[in-house]
Amino acid sequence: xxxxxxxxxxTVEDISSTIISEDAESTDRLARWPERGIRSFQKEGLxxxxxxxxxxxxxxxxxTLAKVCEIIGQQCTSTAICFGMHAVGSAVIxxxxxxxxxxxxxxxxxxxxxxxxxxxxxxxxxxxFYLPQTRMQYHTQAEYKINGNKSFVINGGxxxxxxxxxxxxxxxxxxxxxxxxxxxxxxxxIAWEDHWNGLGLRGNSTRDLLLDxxxxxxxxxxxxxxxxxxxxxxxxxxYFLTALAGTYLGIAHTALKEVTHHIKNKAFSFNGRxxxxxxxxxxxxxxxxAKYSRARALVYYATECYDMDHDNALVELFSAKxxxxxxxxxxxxxxxxxxxxxxxxxxxxxxxxLRDARAAHVMPPTTDILRIWTGRSLLDQPLLADx
Numbered sequence: 064x065x066x067x068x069x070x071x072x073x074t075v076e077d078i079s080s081t082i083i084s085e086d087a088e089s090t091d092r093l094a095r096w097p098e099r100g101i102r103s104f105q106k107e108g109l110x111x112x113x114x115x116x117x118x119x120x121x122x123x124x125x126x127t128l129a130k131v132c133e134i135i136g137q138q139c140t141s142t143a144i145c146f147g148m149h150a151v152g153s154a155v156i157x158x159x160x161x162x163x164x165x166x167x168x169x170x171x172x173x174x175x176x177x178x179x180x181x182x183x184x185x186x187x188x189x190x191x192f193y194l195p196q197t198r199m200q201y202h203t204q205a206e207y208k209i210n211g212n213k214s215f216v217i218n219g220g221x222x223x224x225x226x227x228x229x230x231x232x233x234x235x236x237x238x239x240x241x242x243x244x245x246x247x248x249x250x251x252x253i254a255w256e257d258h259w260n261g262l263g264l265r266g267n268s269t270r271d272l273l274l275d276x277x278x279x280x281x282x283x284x285x286x287x288x289x290x291x292x293x294x295x296x297x298x299x300x301x302y303f304l305t306a307l308a309g310t311y312l313g314i315a316h317t318a319l320k321e322v323t324h325h326i327k328n329k330a331f332s333f334n335g336r337x338x339x340x341x342x343x344x345x346x347x348x349x350x351x352x353a354k355y356s357r358a359r360a361l362v363y364y365a366t367e368c369y370d371m372d373h374d375n376a377l378v379e380l381f382s383a384k385x386x387x388x389x390x391x392x393x394x395x396x397x398x399x400x401x402x403x404x405x406x407x408x409x410x411x412x413x414x415x416x417l418r419d420a421r422a423a424h425v426m427p428p429t430t431d432i433l434r435i436w437t438g439r440s441l442l443d444q445p446l447l448a449d450x
Contacts, residue, residue: 068127071109075131078103079138087139090266091415094258096221097142097266100135101178104146111173113154113302118165119173120157124370125301125380129309129362136313140419141266143313147306148217151299152179152226155243158298159286168224168245180218181299182225182246182272185211190427192228193295193447199229199242202278209246209277219270220255223248227274228291241291245283252277263418296446300428301369301377304384307426308362311391314420315355318391321412322398323348325405347401351394358383358390378440385433388423395420 083100090097104110113128114120128150135143156168156179171177183192197211209229216225227246246253256271285294326348329338338344365379373379395417399406406413424430436446 068123068130071112071121071123071127072130072134074107074109075104075134078107079135079142083135083138083142087142088410088415090139090141092265092410094260094265096218096268097139097145098221100139100142101145101149105175105178108173108175110149110175110178111153111169113150114157114169114173118157118160118169120153120169124366125305126363126366126370128302129305129312129366132306132309133313133316136310137317138313139266140310140314140416141264143310144264144267144306145218145221147310148180148303149178149222151302151306152181152222152224154302155181155226155285155294155298156245158294159290161282163282164245164285171223177224178218178222179224179226180216180222181303182213182216182227183299184214184216184427186214186271190429190432192427193241193292195228195230195241195291197227197229197274199231199244201232205281207244207279207281209244209252209274209279211274213272213274215259215269216272217267217269219258219268219272220248221268225272226285227272231288240289242288243285243291243294244279245285246274246277246279250277250279262421263415264422265418296377301380304380304428304433305362305366305369307423308380308384308387311387311420311423312355312359312362314416315358315387315391315394318395318398318413318416318420319348319351319355321406321416322351322401325402344401347397351397354390354394358387361386378437381428381433381437381440384428385430385437388430391420391423 082103086097086099089095111120112123116122132143132147135146153172156164160169168177172179185196187196188194200208202208211229225246226243228243230240231242252275254273259269261269326338326344362383365383368379369376399413399417402413439446
């Protein structure tokens with residue numbers, strides 16, 4: 064369907080500027096999962112964005128994912144995050160897919176009939192999502208039982224499958240303990256808690272997942288037994304950071320667009336002077352634009368490094384996401400200040416952007432952890448030294 068990236072981005076832009084833009088306000092106000100937007104992407108063949116061509120996907124890497132999430136994020140953060148988590152999950156499944164997993168998950172994803180997501184976080188492990196406490200117990204031949212709770216699952220109850228992590232009971236060596244596997248949304252023993260009533264990102268359908276003696280066949284295990292850490296640092300974290308970074312770039316872009324429009328159209332009645340003629344305002348807006356441009360350049364450089372398998376790719380991605388988090392919060396904050404009382408009312412676009420942007424620091428890996436991981440990488444220290 065798509066011969067090059069430009070056609071993909073054109074389709075994303077068309078859907079984002081119409082359906083997603085139309086639904087953005089109600090998605091936030093009603094905390095409603097953005098079904099129209101997500102289904103439109105699936106219908107247009109974008110569900111397999113990060114799945115290799117040989118599996119029927121579009122074969123795109125992290126750089127295109129960042130661009131896609133930025134375009135969507137300019138209109139609706141929730142839709143960008145929801146689609147982004149599907150793209151992350153798709154890349155994870157595809158990275159070491161068996162024939163069964165290809166037929167069961169990748170083919171319907173590419174056909175637009177299957178949505179996936181990731182369920183790794185837990186209340187007890189906090190931002191250390193790579194240390195699950197959910198238990199995976201050998202049950203019968205070729206079958207396991209899963210017990211535990213997953214927290215803050217995006218697309219909760221809406222996706223058809225979830226990538227879940229657990230620690231295997233009875234493992235003799237640490238390397239065998241942690242695993243990722245597929246859990247279908249209709250599996251017996253899963254239950255969803257109520258929707259998380261968040262300050263921002265209100266349309267994500269973020270929910271806690273309860274797993275009570277959920278039985279999974281061993282063919283649902285991703286990769287080799289004990290591969291979770293490999294997945295975390297080779298696929299999950301790079302794609303996850305990319306989806307978030309792209310989304311928050313979209314927020315920053317829209318905030319700059321809002322404040323620029325306000326400044327251009329504001330004049331004082333007592334002297335007729337345009338706000339845009341103020342040197343102070345010009346300077347402040349120029350600083351905000353530079354922050355956005357620097358962060359954006361780093362994101363696209365980092366994703367290009369990852370897609371080209373450069374040695375420093377992971378460090379670049381750590382820094383890119385951290386820089387975007389710092390930048391987007393400052394850009395939205397200062398945009399609201401520059402817009403004055405015009406922006407400081409419930410229901411304004413900057414109100415929504417400010418609430419959505421604030422999550423940039425707390426979604427794991429948090430900004431603090433990313434800074435620490437960057438420093439450890441540069442100093443040749445183990446990333447998980449204190450875990």
